[in-house]
Amino acid sequence: MRNVILIGFMGAGKSTLGKKLANAMDVAFIDADLSIEAQQGMSIGEIFAKHGEQYFRELEREFIHNLYSYHNPFVLATGGGMPCSQANMLSLRELGVTFYLHRSPKELAHRLKNAKSERPLIESMQAEELEDYIYGKLGEREEFYRKADFILDRNQQDVKSIRDVLAILHPNPSQRS
Numbered sequence: 001m002r003n004v005i006l007i008g009f010m011g012a013g014k015s016t017l018g019k020k021l022a023n024a025m026d027v028a029f030i031d032a033d034l035s036i037e038a039q040q041g042m043s044i045g046e047i048f049a050k051h052g053e054q055y056f057r058e059l060e061r062e063f064i065h066n067l068y069s070y071h072n073p074f075v076l077a078t079g080g081g082m083p084c085s086q087a088n089m090l091s092l093r094e095l096g097v098t099f100y101l102h103r104s105p106k107e108l109a110h111r112l113k114n115a116k117s118e119r120p121l122i123e124s125m126q127a128e129e130l131e132d133y134i135y136g137k138l139g140e141r142e143e144f145y146r147k148a149d150f151i152l153d154r155n156q157q158d159v160k161s162i163r164d165v166l167a168i169l170h171p172n173p174s175q176r177s
């Protein structure tokens, strides 16, 4: 079984869907942000405040590197910035089947408006600034996100759609004609 990797902007729903999917597939669920927090003994906010964003990006890079020695199948929810380098995106695509959870800036802004406090990049932004920021940042990041194997629109971001894709990629041998 191939691993499943969910990518997309903050607030796209990677962790929520990832947990459900891992449960349905009976495999491990890995939340990149939570794993980094546990390793560091600090919240993402504290890591940014104490060491800065570049340091956090280095931790993300190491985290991906360490996934190569993880031998059980998994569903991974990445952080929003994790796929945004050529090297990281290449590695994520080697490690599993990648799905980009696509949502519009307007929708992301709406979903994030009450979920800013744990996200240092946007925590101090007001509603209007937030939507402009998302619009700009998403513009920069989409070149990476769109390298995913599959791009799911909001009406496809569910367990069934992903399992249907996986079944086509890796049919159950007993069901092959």
Ligand code: S3P
Pocket (backbone or CB within 6 Å): 008, 009, 010, 011, 014, 033, 044, 078, 079, 080, 081, 082, 118, 119, 120, 121
């Ligand atoms: C970030 C997204 C966050 C977290 C960090 C930086 C980003 O993860 O990794 O705050 O750069 O987009 P979520 O996408 O889970 O919010």
